[in-house]
Amino acid sequence: MAGKYDDLAAQIVELVGGKSNVKCVAHCITRVRFKLKDESKANDEAISELPNVIKVMHANGQYQVVVGNIVEDVYDAVLKAGGFSDGGAVDADDDDAAPKGVTDVIIDLISGIFAPMLGTFAAAGIMKGLLALATFLVPSFANDGAYTLLYTVADGMFYFLPVVLGFTAAKKFKMSEFNGMAIAFALVYPTMVALTSGEVVGSVQLGFAGTFSWYTTFLGLPLIMPASGYTSSVIPILLMIWFGSTLEHWVKKWMPASMKMFFTPLIVVTVTVTLGYLVIGPIATLITNLLGEFFALLFGLPMIGSLLGCTLVGAFWMCLVIFGFHWSLVPIALVNLSTLGHDYILGSVIAHSFSLGAVLFAMYLKNKDEKFRGIALPAMISAFFFGVTEPAIYGVALPDKKAFINASIGSAVGGLIIGISGAVVYMSGGLGVFNWLSFIDPSGVNGINHMIWAIVASLVGAVVGFAIEFVTFKPEAAK
Incomplete structure (x- = not known):
């Protein structure tokens, strides 16, 4: 039976130079990643024009086709279309990758190690957040066997x-x-x-x-x-x-x-x-x-430490995402969670996906081009509800440049609010709206106070991003 993305996958394989030009293929959370024998044989423009393809990128010795949330389905179809083995390996003895700089190597290593587990890791975090919310609303639930069983689902992967x-x-x-x-x-x-x-x-x-x-x-x-x-x-x-x-x-x-x-x-x-x-x-x-x-x-700098740290991390978080540097902060955040019981780094970036989604919403309202809307709508939903921002960044905001800056401003304002409030996350939870649950204090000392501040920071960041973009965006000037 033909799959939904079989035609797309067949065209992608053909346009990257055919099966014979592919050394191996893998995928991350939003991109199908090819290692090609000769990247000059790939037709960037033709692939970019394919339906559901957001962007084509050349990075870390890889030819990356950004397709967003449908990446797993497209990846499976690519494996079938090219006859590639499960896991993406075509030639196990190909180690002749182009030389990389130290930064490229570090980014590639960190993203390659953490990206495969991101979905399950986020799911475990969501369960932790839901249990924290349940015990806050019904404290006696913490003594129930159901809580114990579900907590193994939530905490097993972290432990x-x-x-x-x-x-x-x-x-x-x-x-x-x-x-x-x-x-x-x-x-x-x-x-x-x-x-x-x-x-x-x-x-x-x-x-x-x-x-x-x-x-x-x-x-x-x-x-x-x-x-x-x-x-x-x-x-x-x-x-x-x-x-x-x-x-x-x-x-x-x-x-x-x-x-x-x-x-x-x-x-x-x-x-x-x-x-x-x-x-x-x-x-x-x-x-x-x-x-x-x-x-x-x-x-911890006197007077300005929390404000400065949260604002800077919030402002530049999406820049870090583009270059993969955001992975370098994840280990530190996880260390904070395991040693301190809370983390301020991940807490400071709560508004970035909401600001980005709001910026796309403003562009969506003003730009009536159907192709643009077809890209912007799913990217906006992905950013708002699931916190997956790559489709929005690479497909819409970054090409526009001003939209990316406006989204970063909204994220910085959200970080500032988190800094003022002192809110922190108590677990590495889900993304988007599910990340709000990460701010619930399992000990009950702060209850849902930090979650309330997280919601406020998210909404204010979204309003700021939307307002700036709605006023400044000119659809006729957009490509």
């Missing part, structure tokens, strides 16, 4: 986040995914987590980086771990997988073929986990503490 990252990072670093998960399992093993409490064997004070204590030793060497262990952590597992991948590639070069199956994992996992606990983990903890201190210093 075992290193395992998820162990899989995605191993895939990105071209390492055995099972070795990556084995390393991560060792980080969250209950016996090791339990070692973070009890009688302190020794400690050392490192100034701004905090106090490092240990409760046991490994052959006389201190096993230094964060107070809560490595559950829900981000940076330690990423550094360990990077090290493990390097070690695995080296071991495979000299290990006899008859022994590779068992001894490669034995060496890689054992060495990586041991050095992870003794060296990599403490270094990662040090880096994490320093990054946290930097943002704490920025947001």
Whole structure:
């Protein structure tokens, strides 16, 4: 049976130069990503004119076709149209990617590691928000078995986040995914987590980086771990997988073929986990503490810290999204959530999708062109309700430039309101309207006060973005 996007997929495959020009294909949350043997064979203009295609991009050695929320359906159709294997791999031995700058490499790594889990991660966050709302409205629900069961749905992925990252990072670093998960399992093993409490064997004070204590030793060497262990952590597992991948590639070069199956994992996992606990983990903890201190210093400046930090992050968040730099703040936010129980970084950007959606709405009202409206309407809905902004950014706001600036202004105003109110998020929740639930305090101390401020910031940011765009937008000047 023909699928809804089979014709579109067939045209895309043909216009990128045919199956023979495709080395591999993958997808993120809004884009079908091709690695082509010769990008000059692809017809950018023709692909951009296809229905449901928002934009064509060349970035990080990839040929990216932006299709928005239908990406998974289009991706499946592309796999079928080109006869590509599941997962997008065509040639497993093609490593001749064009040279990249350091920034491109970092962006590609971070987005490649976090993007695959974004949907499920957001879903878990939404469940957390719904449970927080339920217990606020009906406190006795927290003692019900239904709450306990549903909380495992909400918190399981957060608690075992290193395992998820162990899989995605191993895939990105071209390492055995099972070795990556084995390393991560060792980080969250209950016996090791339990070692973070009890009688302190020794400690050392490192100034701004905090106090490092240990409760046991490994052959006389201190096993230094964060107070809560490595559950829900981000940076330690990423550094360990990077090290493990390097070690695995080296071991495979000299290990006899008859022994590779068992001894490669034995060496890689054992060495990586041991050095992870003794060296990599403490270094990662040090880096994490320093990054946290930097943002704490920025947001903690007398009188203006919260206002300055929230306003700046809110203003430039969409710029970070364009270049993929927003992923660099996500690990820090997750660290704040696991150590502080709340986060101010993600809280400060609550208004960006609402401001962007409102800007598109203003353009939609004034521009009667049907093709433009066909792009703007679904992009606006995506931004408003689901917080997925790439279609709106790449398809409408960024090409217009002024619209992008106006949306950033509205986002900055929303960040300013969050800074004034002191509102923070208590979980990494959903996007768009679902992100409001992230501001509910599970402890009940602040209740829904921060959520109310988040709603106010979102609405004010939307009004500001809409007003500026409605007054300044000239449909006749738009392309």
